[in-house]
Amino acid sequence: MNENPIKEVRLTPIRNGTVIDHIACGQALNVIKILGINETNIGSSISIGIHVSSKALGWKDIIKIEDREIDEKKSEQIALVAPDATISIVRDFYVAKKYKVDLGEHIVGLTRCTNLNCITNKGEPVLPEFSVESKYPVQLRCCYCGKLVNNISDNLL
Amino acid sequence: MDLYHKDVVSITDFSKDDIEGILDMAEKMIPYARGEKIKRSLDGKILGNLFFEPSTRTKLSFESAAYRLGCDVIDVSEMSMTSMAKGETLADTIKIVDSYCDATVLRHPYEGAARLAAKFSDHPVINAGDGAGSHPTQTLLDLFTMRQSKGSLDNLNIVLVGDLKYGRTVHSLAHALNKFNMKITLVAPEGLMMPDEIISHLEANGCRPVITEYLDDAVANADVLYVTRIQRERFPDPSEYQKVAGTYRIDKALLEKAKSDMIVMHPLPRVNEIAPEVDDTPNAKYFQQAANGVPVRMALLNGLLGGEF
Numbered sequence: 326m327n328e329n330p331i332k333e334v335r336l337t338p339i340r341n342g343t344v345i346d347h348i349a350c351g352q353a354l355n356v357i358k359i360l361g362i363n364e365t366n367i368g369s370s371i372s373i374g375i376h377v378s379s380k381a382l383g384w385k386d387i388i389k390i391e392d393r394e395i396d397e398k399k400s401e402q403i404a405l406v407a408p409d410a411t412i413s414i415v416r417d418f419y420v421a422k423k424y425k426v427d428l429g430e431h432i433v434g435l436t437r438c439t440n441l442n443c444i445t446n447k448g449e450p451v452l453p454e455f456s457v458e459s460k461y462p463v464q465l466r467c468c469y470c471g472k473l474v475n476n477i478s479d480n481l482l
Numbered sequence: 483m484d485l486y487h488k489d490v491v492s493i494t495d496f497s498k499d500d501i502e503g504i505l506d507m508a509e510k511m512i513p514y515a516r517g518e519k520i521k522r523s524l525d526g527k528i529l530g531n532l533f534f535e536p537s538t539r540t541k542l543s544f545e546s547a548a549y550r551l552g553c554d555v556i557d558v559s560e561m562s563m564t565s566m567a568k569g570e571t572l573a574d575t576i577k578i579v580d581s582y583c584d585a586t587v588l589r590h591p592y593e594g595a596a597r598l599a600a601k602f603s604d605h606p607v608i609n610a611g612d613g614a615g616s617h618p619t620q621t622l623l624d625l626f627t628m629r630q631s632k633g634s635l636d637n638l639n640i641v642l643v644g645d646l647k648y649g650r651t652v653h654s655l656a657h658a659l660n661k662f663n664m665k666i667t668l669v670a671p672e673g674l675m676m677p678d679e680i681i682s683h684l685e686a687n688g689c690r691p692v693i694t695e696y697l698d699d700a701v702a703n704a705d706v707l708y709v710t711r712i713q714r715e716r717f718p719d720p721s722e723y724q725k726v727a728g729t730y731r732i733d734k735a736l737l738e739k740a741k742s743d744m745i746v747m748h749p750l751p752r753v754n755e756i757a758p759e760v761d762d763t764p765n766a767k768y769f770q771q772a773a774n775g776v777p778v779r780m781a782l783l784n785g786l787l788g789g790e791f
């Protein structure tokens with residue numbers, strides 16, 4: 326068996342937790358925001374690599390979170406800022422589960438429409454809905470008002 | 483496209499063929515719209531007019547269109563007194579109104595309101611303007627007027643002038659023009675140009691709009707001059723407004739520079755962007771355009787409600 330399963334040497338290895346790799350460059354802090362992690366609610370360490378060289382993306386960001394396995398809703402939201410991210414669940418140093426986030430074509434909820442005059446921002450009993458207009462960069466078009474969402478990471482639900 | 487039971491929310495939901503089909507039907511409606519012929523194809527049906535914002539033209543022409551086909555109309559005249567003022571959601575209001583009638587016409591201050599209403603009602607919803615969003619029936623009657631005057635919509639040379647930034651009519655219209663390979667020229671004062679998003683959308687669909695501030699040059703080859711009102715409120719400095727209003731005034735002198743069969747359109751109300759002297763020229767089509775609201779809306783209502791024609 327491989328003595329050192331960790332090929333990525335820039336960040337500290339973790340025993341248990343989640344690795345979010347292949348994050349579009351510059352989006353690591355937005356991913357942290359999506360995860361809702363801060364000093365008050367996590368007891369273990371988080372390492373963040375910003376502008377790390379990558380074979381596939383040229384440059385990428387990467388995040389390793391100890392002792393936390395992230396859920397599905399979070400990975401859907403991560404897709405909104407980092408459509409190529411790979412999520413690896415690490416258990417006892419080995420990758421136990423690994424998947425790519427999936428942006429899909431249609432987004433329900435997750436973010437609000439940035440058009441303040443949009444009916445979805447007026448207390449109606451509907452979730453905002455968007456069609457994915459482009460993936461690089463991610464552009465969402467509101468299915469109600471037809472406007473593009475301006476700043477996804479600041480408007481996540 | 484079979485219109486029966488469809489919603490009319492945005493012009494972008496309709497293909498070129500769908501639009502031509504509606505205009506063909508509108509053509510047939512003309513003698514009925516004028517009262518020269520009578521057919522009560524929607525006898526026994528009820529249309530709900532739900533206007534959360536003031537409108538005279540649109541509301542009246544929907545009423546006229548309905549009555550011409552024998553369809554009754556119920557409406558709320560004082561929207562401020564009603565549910566919205568009490569904090570009821572549009573979703574609830576529309577469900578209730580929908581249960582009282584066979585189709586609802588909605589004008590609402592928020593963008594996307596018609597899409598939402600369509601979701602919550604079983605019967606057709608017709609968008610009569612949602613905030614700065616779309617106004618598809620206006621677009622249909624605009625296209626109808628162009629086709630009526632020019633014979634066909636394909637490959638026309640059209641100039642849009644005025645407030646292209648805030649005017650919802652021109653936004654809906656631009657999307658539709660694109661389906662007919664029209665040559666589009668956009669003429670607006672600084673700060674009131676068509677939003678980049680719409681221009682990119684036009685470009686993505688193979689249209690290369692000419693963008694300019696100079697109306698005189700633009701009209702030289704135009705088949706259609708579509709004028710919109712520039713609102714005084716858009717200018718912080720009144721003298722700026724005066725200057726712009728003067729530059730884009732349509733008068734006989736401007737018509738001299740255009741082809742003799744160029745038509746002049748305007749969604750109305752106008753303030754002074756078109757000189758009254760133009761009204762009597764054969765170029766002026768804006769009153770006919772307003773009148774066309776009736777046959778076009780008749781065609782829609784008849785189709786949505788399944789009238790025999």
Ligand SMILES: Nc1ncnc2c1ncn2[C@@H]1O[C@H](COP(=O)(O)OP(=O)(O)OP(=O)(O)O)[C@@H](O)[C@H]1O
Nearest residue numbers: 331332333337338339344346411413415418419420
């Ligand atoms: N124990 C660990 N501690 C920290 N990071 C780890 C650990 N195990 C794996 N990783 C990281 O998790 C990610 C996925 O691991 P994997 O072994 O699949 O990498 P890979 O072969 O580089 O895959 P990819 O093709 O997705 O880049 C990589 O970024 C890797 O560095």
Ligand SMILES: [Mg+2]
Nearest residue numbers: 332333346380
């Ligand atoms: Mg790798």
Ligand SMILES: [Zn+2]
Nearest residue numbers: 438443467470
């Ligand atoms: Zn919206």
